[in-house]
Amino acid sequence: MFANVYMTSMTKLPLRTTLLVIVLLIGSTTVAQKRSELLRTRIDSLLDKNYNKVNFDTAYIGRPKTNLTLKARASVAGSNLYIREKSNGERTKADLETSHMVKLSLGANYKGLAAAISLNPTRLSGKNNDFEFNLNYYSNRFCVEASYQMSKTMAGDVSRGNESDYLDRGSLKTKLLNITGYYVFNNKRFSFPAAFSQTYIQKRSAGSWLVGVSYQGGTLKTTDKAPEGMPVTRFYVGHFGIGGGYAYNLVLHRKWLLHLSTMPTIVIGDYNNITYNGEKYKVHGNFPELIFNERAAVVYNMGANKFAGLSFNMNNLVLGHGHNRSYQSKWLSRVFFGIRL
Numbered sequence: 390m391f392a393n394v395y396m397t398s399m400t401k402l403p404l405r406t407t408l409l410v411i412v413l414l415i416g417s418t419t420v421a422q423k424r425s426e427l428l429r430t431r432i433d434s435l436l437d438k439n440y441n442k443v444n445f446d447t448a449y450i451g452r453p454k455t456n457l458t459l460k461a462r463a464s465v466a467g468s469n470l471y472i473r474e475k476s477n478g479e480r481t482k483a484d485l486e487t488s489h490m491v492k493l494s495l496g497a498n499y500k501g502l503a504a505a506i507s508l509n510p511t512r513l514s515g516k517n518n519d520f521e522f523n524l525n526y527y528s529n530r531f532c533v534e535a536s537y538q539m540s541k542t543m544a545g546d547v548s549r550g551n552e553s554d555y556l557d558r559g560s561l562k563t564k565l566l567n568i569t570g571y572y573v574f575n576n577k578r579f580s581f582p583a584a585f586s587q588t589y590i591q592k593r594s595a596g597s598w599l600v601g602v603s604y605q606g607g608t609l610k611t612t613d614k615a616p617e618g619m620p621v622t623r624f625y626v627g628h629f630g631i632g633g634g635y636a637y638n639l640v641l642h643r644k645w646l647l648h649l650s651t652m653p654t655i656v657i658g659d660y661n662n663i664t665y666n667g668e669k670y671k672v673h674g675n676f677p678e679l680i681f682n683e684r685a686a687v688v689y690n691m692g693a694n695k696f697a698g699l700s701f702n703m704n705n706l707v708l709g710h711g712h713n714r715s716y717q718s719k720w721l722s723r724v725f726f727g728i729r730l
Contacts, residue, residue, distance in 0.1 A: 440500040445529055449578035451590045453729050455694065458498040458587065460727035462505075466490045466521055468538060468565055470545075470609070471716040485545035485556065487538075487563070490519050501588060523721070527582040529589065530573055534702070536719065538565045541612070559614040564607045567704045567719055569682050571601025571634075571652055579638060584648035584686040585700055587727055591646050596637035603630045603654040603680040605706045605717070623664040626717070628706060630654030630680045646698075648686040653679055675713070681705040694729040 441452065467490065472483040496505030519540040526533045543561045547554050573579060575597030583591035606627035611619060634652030641647070656678035662671050681704070688698035699722065706717040 444577075445580075446577045449591070449593045449595050450529065450580045450583070451592055453588070453590060455729040456500050457730045458727055459730065460496045460498070460505075460587070460725055462494045462496065462723055462725040464492045464494070464721060464723045466492075466538070466719075466721045468540070468543075468563070468719045469717070470543070470563075473715065474713050479550045481549045483545065483547045485543050485547075485561070487519065487540045488542035488544075488558070490521055490538075490540075492521075498586070498588060503586075525585070527586045527588070529576040529580050529582065531570070532573065532581050533568075533570045535568045536566070536721070538719065539563070540565075543609075554616055554619075556616070557614075560612060560616065560619075561609060562612050563609045565717075565719055566604070566606055568604045569601060569652070569704065571599045573636070574598045574600075579636065581636070584638060584646060584688060585684075587688065587696060590690075591638045591640055592643070594638060594640045596635060598633065598635055599650070599652050600633040601631075601652055601654070601682075603632070603652075603682060603704070604628065605680050605704055605719075606660070620666050621664075625660075625662050626706075627660035628656045628678060628680060629658045630656040630678075632680075634682070636684070644690050646686070646688040646690075648684065648688075648700075650684040652682045654682070655679060675709050678709075679707045681707065695727070696729075697726045699724045 440456070468487050470483065470485040472481065474481040490509065492507050492509050494505050494507040496503060519538070519542055521536065521538045524533075524535045540563045541561070542558045543563050544556050544558045547556055573581060575595065578593075578595040579597040580589040580591050583589045604627070606625075608623065608625050610623040611621055615621075632652060632654030634650065636650030637648070639647040659678060662669055664670075683703045683705075684701070686698060686700040688696055690696045701720070701722045703718060703720040708715045708717075
């Protein structure tokens with residue numbers, strides 16, 4: 390109907406005016422197409438310039454020969470909390486963990502520009518409503534890893550003195566934030582992306598010292614599904630640390646890449662408090678408090694354009710010692726398969 394009205398209105402115009410309108414419409418469309426093509430060309434040129442920049446030792450590190458990489462990935466994540474305390478001769482213990490969170494994802498990387506979509510099958514089925522967000526940036530010089538997890542599935546055994554109880558799913562709600570950033574000293578010959586994003590290829594074995602910072606914090610609080618008699622509790626922790634470590638890429642037969650790295654950091658600032666039934670108390674840990682960041686990966690290159698592998702990341706917060714100690718850990722494992730086009 391719109392087309393009929395438009396054509397009717399056009400026929401009422403003088404012939405010269407009608408032709409002029411048509412020419413202007415065609416011209417404006419052509420200009421828009423040229424501008425769009427020019428913008429696309431400029432963006433592609435910038436990506437190409439950055440992607441093909443050689444600021445590394447090409448005998449040890451290289452770029453894939455293709456510009457586009459497609460990757461399918463399956464991930465499993467979880468977190469644990471382990472507490473041991475002794476006060477006035479009475480012991481308190483807790484062994485808690487969240488349900489495992491499974492995600493399937495498809496991603497594409499074009500000249501270093503990446504995008505991905507993820508699906509959580511257990512969330513769709515209603516069995517697990519936990520949420521996790523991961524953001525990773527890997528370059529040969531700097532790396533940043535961040536994750537945020539929100540869970541209502543943490544469960545396990547809790548005991549105090551001679552009394553013990555089992556906290557079922559839904560009794561606790563946890564939020565956990567981890568951020569790690571590190572600098573790679575031997576960035577001319579060692580490549581983190583080769584192990585974790587496959588945007589580079591490690592040709593020869595090499596390692597590097599690391600220096601970096603870590604933050605691990607979050608909250609744990611009871612819900613209305615907690616057992617009767619259990620006090621309404623909210624526990625907040627926040628720890629910031631600095632430290633260093635070492636990473637190594639082992640290349641076998643030019644097809645296998647094995648990666649191991651660790652970076653312990655010493656906590657230089659903590660921001661902890663606990664609230665019992667509305668009363669808030671500050672809590673300070675005993676020196677030393679440590680955050681450990683461990684990484685492992687295996688990549689197998691099946692010819693020039695296909696690869697498969699697995700990776701494992703873990704962050705551990707270690708507080709106290711002896712009878713008063715606690716551990717908080719967050720882990721993520723992945724299996725992946727990729728094609729370079």
